[in-house]
Amino acid sequence: MKKSIAVLGLGKYGCSVAESLYNIGEDVLVADKNEQIIRDMSSKVTSAICCNLENEDEVMSLGLQNMDIVITGMGGNIAASIMVVSISKEKGVRTVIAKASSPRMAKILERVGADKIINPEQEGGIRSARILASQSIHDYYELDEDLCMVELQPRPSWIGKSLMELNVRQKYNMNVAAIKEKGENWGYVSPTKKLTEKNLLMVIIDKKDISKWK
Structure with a gap:
């Protein structure tokens, strides 16, 4: 909503x-x-x-x-x-x-x-650290004390599979809000669309799970 x-x-x-x-x-x-x-x-x-x-x-x-x-x-x-x-x-x-x-x-x-x-200057350092510590995370935004929103590159094992097949909400405790190809605009997430190497995902995830994406 x-x-x-x-x-x-x-x-x-x-x-x-x-x-x-x-x-x-x-x-x-x-x-x-x-x-x-x-x-x-x-x-x-x-x-x-x-x-x-x-x-x-x-x-x-x-x-x-x-x-x-x-x-x-x-x-x-x-x-x-x-x-x-x-x-x-x-x-x-x-x-x-x-x-x-x-x-x-x-x-x-x-x-x-x-x-x-x-404090954008202070939080900018945290955001940069999150991005630099991971090869998968392209951008990072804090939502509250527990949740964050990240631009995430799909794992190699996800390529060719749909979100429905991957069941990311249950397996990885994340919600996918939007999807795009690099250089394009964000758009609606079709659960049956096969992911490609060019895709980026906008996901909402618990901060405690960020370390899994290093």
């Missing part, structure tokens, strides 16, 4: 997260006060809105109560981050993820209700 996700604040991190989420099939709303960025992102997400995220009325008008997840990407703007986090929690958003550029900012955002604080 699709999730409705708002990404508010479109720096490099926000743009990357929004586009990645949209590419795997989520409904993604983005907002930023920079009109050029909004124009650039409009074809890459479900909805793109020009909005001053420091203005309470404009943030209220975004309809955040309809979102499953709200992500703030404004590590350098604590006023806007506080505004978005506090309104999101007032509107009943279950999961609010906030980018923080310092420990002090992280503590403030936790106090106003953020469910998870991210």
